[in-house]
Amino acid sequence: xxxxxxxxxxxxxxxxxxxxxxxxxRECGERFELGPLFACAxxxxxxxxxxxxxxxxxxxxxxxxxxxxxxxxxxxxxLPVPADVAxxxxxxxxxxxxxxxxxxxxxxxxxxxxxxxxxxxxxxxSFKDRVVAIAVEAARAFxxxxxxxxxxxxxxxxxxxxxxxxxxxxxxxxxxxxxxxxVVMAAVYGGELVGIEGNYDDVNRFCSELxxxxxxxxxxxxxxxxxxxxxxxxxxxxxxICEQLGWRLPDQIVIPIASGSxxxxxxxxxxxxxKLGLVEDRPYKIFGAQAEGCSPxxxxxxxxxxxxxxxxxxxIAKSLAIGNPADGPYVLxxxxxxGGAVEDVTDEQVVDAIKxxxxxxxxxxxxxxxxxxGVTKKLIEAGVIDPTLTTVVVNTGDGLKTLDAVSxxxxxxxxxxxxxxxxxxxxxxxx
Ligand SMILES: *Cc1c(COP(=O)(O)O)cnc(C)c1O
Numbered sequence: 363x364x365x366x367x368x369x370x371x372x373x374x375x376x377x378x379x380x381x382x383x384x385x386x387x388r389e390c391g392e393r394f395e396l397g398p399l400f401a402c403a404x405x406x407x408x409x410x411x412x413x414x415x416x417x418x419x420x421x422x423x424x425x426x427x428x429x430x431x432x433x434x435x436x437x438x439x440x441l442p443v444p445a446d447v448a449x450x451x452x453x454x455x456x457x458x459x460x461x462x463x464x465x466x467x468x469x470x471x472x473x474x475x476x477x478x479x480x481x482x483x484x485x486x487x488s489f490k491d492r493v494v495a496i497a498v499e500a501a502r503a504f505x506x507x508x509x510x511x512x513x514x515x516x517x518x519x520x521x522x523x524x525x526x527x528x529x530x531x532x533x534x535x536x537x538x539x540x541x542x543x544x545v546v547m548a549a550v551y552g553g554e555l556v557g558i559e560g561n562y563d564d565v566n567r568f569c570s571e572l573x574x575x576x577x578x579x580x581x582x583x584x585x586x587x588x589x590x591x592x593x594x595x596x597x598x599x600x601x602x603i604c605e606q607l608g609w610r611l612p613d614q615i616v617i618p619i620a621s622g623s624x625x626x627x628x629x630x631x632x633x634x635x636x637k638l639g640l641v642e643d644r645p646y647k648i649f650g651a652q653a654e655g656c657s658p659x660x661x662x663x664x665x666x667x668x669x670x671x672x673x674x675x676x677x678i679a680k681s682l683a684i685g686n687p688a689d690g691p692y693v694l695x696x697x698x699x700x701g702g703a704v705e706d707v708t709d710e711q712v713v714d715a716i717k718x719x720x721x722x723x724x725x726x727x728x729x730x731x732x733x734x735x736g737v738t739k740k741l742i743e744a745g746v747i748d749p750t751l752t753t754v755v756v757n758t759g760d761g762l763k764t765l766d767a768v769s770x771x772x773x774x775x776x777x778x779x780x781x782x783x784x785x786x787x788x789x790x791x792x793x
Contacts (some may be wrong), residue, residue, distance in 0.1 A: 377503035381416070382442035385409040385590055388692070396442075398504050398587040408688070409590045410630075411442045420639035424609065427601075432457045434492055434598040440634060441598070442591050443499045451527050452498055455491035456598050458483040460606035460754070465722035470742055474613065474751040479603055480725055486523045486547060487760035488516035488681075488728070489624065493595035494524045497584035500591035501530065506582035509553075510534055512569040513585075514562050514620060514681045515544030516759055521584055522551035533581075535565050540680055543763035561675060563686050585621075596624040600631025603754055604641050611641050613751035616649045616738045618730045618758055619659050619704070620682045622689030625650050628756075629696045648696050649747065650704035651737035653677035653712060653729075659690045663697060663704035670694070678709045678767050679729040681759060703746050707736035713767055715739060719757070726761035734758070 377396050385394045389407025400409055416423050416439050423439065430436030434456030435448040448454070459480045467476035481489040494517070501509055509525040509532045511517050518534040525532035532553030536545070537560060549555045558565045569586055572578040584592045604611060611632060617625045629648055636643045652660045655677030662670045670690030675683035687693070697704050707715070712729055715736035720726050727735070738755050741747040761768070778784040785791060 377500075378444045379442040379500065379503055379591075380444050380447075381413045381439060382411050382591075383414045384412045386412040398500070398506070398582065400587055400589045411590050411594055413440070413442075415440065415634070415638060423638060424640060427605070434495060434595070437598055437601045440601070440638075441496060442594055443496060444503070447499060450499070450502070451529065452495055453485040453491055453524050453527050455484040455495050457602060460603060461723060461725065463723050463755075466719065469718070469722055470739060470749070472742065472749040472753060474749060474753065477603075477607075477612070477752070477754045478719070478723060478725060479599065479754055479756045480727075481599070481756065481758050482725070482727060482731075482760035486516070486519045487763065488520065489596070489599065489756070489758040490516045490520035491524070492598050493517075493592045493623075494520040494584055496595040497582065497588045497592040498524050498528050498530070500588050501582035501584075502528070504582065506580055507531060508533060508581045509584060510569070510572075510578075510581045511584045511586075512536075512562065512566040513548070514683055515540045515548070515763070516681050517585065518548035518555060519544065519551075522548050522553045522555070525553055526551040535569055537561050537565055537680075541764050541766060543765060544680070547763060562684050563672070585623075589623075593623045593627045596627035597631030597634065599624070599756065600628045601635065604632070604635055607752070609641055611635075611644060611646045612754045613645075614647045614649065614702070614747055614753040616651055616734050616741075616747070616753070616755045618682055618734045618756065619650045619652050619687065619690075619693055620684045620730075622650075622659060622687045622693040624758070626689050626692045626696060629700070646700060647702040648700045649702045649737065649741060650693050650697055651734045652704065652706040653679040653682055653733050654706045654708045655679075656683045656685060657706035658685060659687060659693050660704045660706040662690065663694055668694060677712075677729075678764075679712055679733045680764075681728065681730045682733060703741060705737045705741055705746075707733060707740055711736040711740070713771070716761060716768055717772070720761070725757060727757040728759035728761050728764040729767050730759050731757040731761070732767070
């Protein structure tokens with residue numbers, strides 16, 4: 363086995379990461395020992411975790427999972443974490459609600475079952491707690507003492523909180539002009555929060571330089587040198603959706619795209635469930651959602667290209683504002699292989715979709731949720747998403763962090779004196 367070393371790593375002899383067996387290159391298949399590596403030493407392709415997956419019967423495994431804790435650790439046999447992970451100080455995210463969206467289904471004309479996987483219910487109110495929880499265990503195994511990341515907002519908060527809980531230092535980097543809710547959420551846990559004058563792609567480039575510098579020694583960047591482990595956290599969305607549907611694959615899933623990691627790992631999770639016999643093997647379609655103001659993957663999909671041309675983001679959906687998405691080409695592969703699509707919506711449609719979800723289901727999603735539901739609506743109207751099939755929409759974050767998107771049009775209906783006469787005179791109480 364070849365071993366690639368990275369400046370600033372702090373590996374221990376043999377990290378205990380449960381069923382994780384090695385890292386393997388997604389492009390050439392070369393395998394590497396488990397460590398804080400992210401690019402193949404031979405071809406620079408991205409590395410991902412390879413497993414010795416459980417061998418028993420599907421029934422046994424299903425029972426073992428169902429008897430586990432009500433968080434992502436119920437899937438520990440399928441994740442790169444030690445067997446005793448549930449006993450360690452971790453935020454224990456996951457097992458969020460899969461909401462059957464009756465009113466929304468009626469409004470959109472969906473008859474085959476419409477569900478919202480509501481990941482705003484995680485500890486720091488976004489799906490990022492899933493990926494960070496796994497990265498924390500990898501950081502522990504490799505002996506890192508500082509947790510770091512480049513973030514579009516939610517990741518910074520998730521890292522700050524997880525580091526606080528795990529007793530690690532944190533120093534996280536964000537574009538300087540994020541929403542106040544994201545900034546406060548990232549700062550409140552007490553680590554260092556650094557605003558970079560630039561967009562996410564500038565922040566990411568800065569972090570790549572920092573990893574190679576003595577300043578970054580002993581630092582685990584959850585989405586850079588721990589990225590292969592980090593990515594595995596998104597598989598738990600796939601596991602939960604299928605388990606909550608009664609160990610059944612949905613027909614169609616709509617997922618927002620920033621770097622594309624979440625979408626590709628949800629597909630990996632579904633494939634694993636099929637391979638393990640935990641769900642029946644039948645076709646499913648994966649749809650990717652972007653904002654028009656940052657739609658490099660959607661543009662490539664529509665043009666029939668295999669490569670993704672970087673864009674300069676300009677959208678209210680800041681959590682998805684990655685102009686040069688690392689996993690873009692893999693997203694294209696998955697959308698095409700499964701018969702899905704990648705689509706985008708305008709900022710105005712994002713706001714409308716946030717309010718549609720709130721009005722129909724009582725779920726207040728962030729701008730990324732508006733992007734995903736907006737794209738779902740657009741693809742249903744275009745006849746691309748089949749309304750007679752089971753469809754899951756992933757709401758990845760909480761609207762309280764992106765209040766600006768809806769604050770102009772969501773205000774008190776009226777302000778009155780505390781008297782019934784005033785209430786009557788205002789013509790209220792009839793809604
Ligand atoms: C980070 C993020 C995503 C998607 O991230 P990927 O980089 O594509 O994995 C989606 N929604 C929200 C709210 C996010 O913060």
